[in-house]
Amino acid sequence: MPLSPTLIQTFAPTGKLRVGINLGNPVLASLELGTGAPKGVSVDIANAIGKQAGVAIDFQLFKSAGATVEAMKNGSLDLIFVAIDPVRGADISYTPPYIQIEGAYLVKSNSPFQKNDEVDRPGNEIVVGKGSAYDLFLTREIKQASLIRVASSPAVVTEFMSGKGNVAAGVKQQLEVDAKRYTNVRLLPGRFMVINQAIGTPKERANSAEITSYLSAIITNLKSSGFVAEAMKRHQIEGARVAE
Structure with a gap:
């Protein structure tokens, strides 16, 4: 009405x-x-x-x-x-x-990480889009790793591939699209959050x-x-x- x-x-x-x-x-x-x-x-x-x-x-x-x-x-x-x-x-x-969509992690092909719960460890750096839902979520949930915030979600993988961090976080679909641009990356299985x-x-x-x-x-x-x-x-x- x-x-x-x-x-x-x-x-x-x-x-x-x-x-x-x-x-x-x-x-x-x-x-x-x-x-x-x-x-x-x-x-x-x-x-x-x-x-x-x-x-x-x-x-x-x-x-x-x-x-x-x-x-x-x-x-x-x-x-x-x-x-x-x-x-x-x-x-x-x-x-x-x-x-409902999913948040996922992307890593280099030679990364030792195989599971999502291996990411939150001292010394790891997660690249995220500043102010995104997964930035806010990881800010609350990550206890040992650190976050590197970049300008926007679409910029995450570009910044990650330029040398920032050792894990990229984002919307699973966006990471899947980005992964097709490179031959040396992979998504960790599953999800770290539901959005x-x-x-x-x-x-x-x-x-x-x-x-x-x-x-x-x-x-x-x-x-x-x-x-x-x-x-x-x-x-x-x-x-x-x-x-x-």
């Missing part, structure tokens, strides 16, 4: 819904070849929300989740697609997740709870109706699944 004029004013105060799209996660979004327009599961969901709410969408593109979150904090965005994390949760209200992707809105705004409830109902419907699964198939997303 469309939102009331009062909630529209809170939800989209500029008259358009300013949506942050994170291009650093290929599971969520990328750019159309030729046009440069954003495409992906998060773009499809944003358009569905705009249609149901009765408000136009203003897509704003970012290279990392961290930059997207910062833009929301400074008031430039109304809605973002990011991983659920308790640190971000201080400022962001989340819907239930719509997609729940959700919609976030500014917690400090008036009627925040009502807006989050409204969006949560939309996400629940988009999952149960098959919309999210069909969007993943259409955009050829593999290795992720619709969140329960």
